[in-house]
Amino acid sequence: MIPLCVPNLKGNEMLYVQECIETEWVSSAGKYVNQFEEKTAEFTGSKFAIAVSNGTSALHISLMLSGVRAGDEVIVPALTFIAPINVVRYLFAEPVFMDCDEFYNIDTNKTIEFIKNETTFRDGTTFNNLTGKRITALMPVHVFGNAVDIEPLIDICKERNIKVVEDATESLGTFYNSGNLKNRHTGTIADFGALSYNGNKVITTGGGGMILTNNEEYAKKAKYLTTQAKDDEVRYVHGEVGYNYRLTNIQAALGVAQMEQLEGFLKIKKHNYNYYKEQINQIEGLFIPETPKYADNNNWMIAMQIDSKLYGKDREELMAYLGENKIQTRPVWHLNQLQKPFAHNQTYKIEKAFELAENTLNIPCSTNLTKEEMDCVINTLKK
Ligand SMILES: Cc1ncc(COP(=O)(O)O)c(C=O)c1O
Structure with a gap:
């Protein structure tokens, strides 16, 4: 069988994973987690990169930190893998589905048309005319690696106080080559970007993900929430409901070896x-x-x-x-x-x-x- 899309693990993967095992640094702390984050930030040009257990958890935390609350709405594409839609429901919010363009991506013109004609901006918040609900985020997906026509979306979302989370899980390595976004990588343009290292992606850690952001406060909060929201690591004092979403050192060791290739x-x-x-x-x-x-x-x-x-x-x-x-x-x-x-x-x-x-x-x-x-x-x- 010629498979659709499978991992390619012929670099230093074995060496680095072996080192994790020999040193017994196999869990959610270790040098490879830090290295993987640093390499990803450097490659994508994102100021911060936070390694997490998968792309879905990266999207979940990004959307949460975008301020999406129960009863809100999030604009999403109709055509994409279901993970970014599911995370809207993890937060007890509702998706509003948009059409796609010729590149399989959310249709920028129709999305702008929807925001202009079907919503109302009141007291700093965008409300859906049909449902009366707050629209707090937009989640464009760079489908199959094709970059979304994102700049006009960012502009209108800024005007309308709608946060943008880029699902860049399929597009690691894609960057804009013209206009204001020249040389900027997908996942680094909006408030947040999410990457995935699932087995079929350009590089893989078996399972894994990354939250990208240029905002230091967001980055700190993302690290805090994805590591069980510990206020005191010794006495186990927790200031919020946290998540066990951290990537392990073994997975990150794979990630570092994959980044080299x-x-x-x-x-x-x-x-x-x-x-x-x-x-x-x-x-x-x-x-x-x-x-x-x-x-x-x-x-x-x-x-x-x-x-x-x-x-x-x-x-x-x-x-x-x-x-x-x-x-x-x-x-x-x-x-x-x-x-x-x-x-x-x-x-x-x-x-x-x-x-x-x-x-x-x-x-x-x-x-x-x-x-x-x-x-x-x-x-x-x-x-
Ligand atoms: C568009 C999209 N979003 C999110 C995900 C979820 O990533 P993960 O499988 O790492 O949770 C994937 C694929 O796996 C995807 O293709």
């Missing part, structure tokens, strides 16, 4: 994307879309679009056929406003997300992928 992985990802695009776009009915021109992309996941009439098979048929030929693929996530827990939440003009959810298939994109394997995928698609 990140630039190389990004080169491979880009090369594979370009090769697939060149080859697959010659096949009638199949299409690898462009990535946003305003950013340098990490090309985390390859999204292939199918025109089923031209190609002669629809997405489901093609997925089954590739599976029979030992090629693992995945459809885009079931849209979030259709998921059972969120089926009654508000949606705004969702159109494009339906189209992309129906015609997109993710194809193998691991950094381990050989040319022979890519050719096997391409030739099977041709057949």
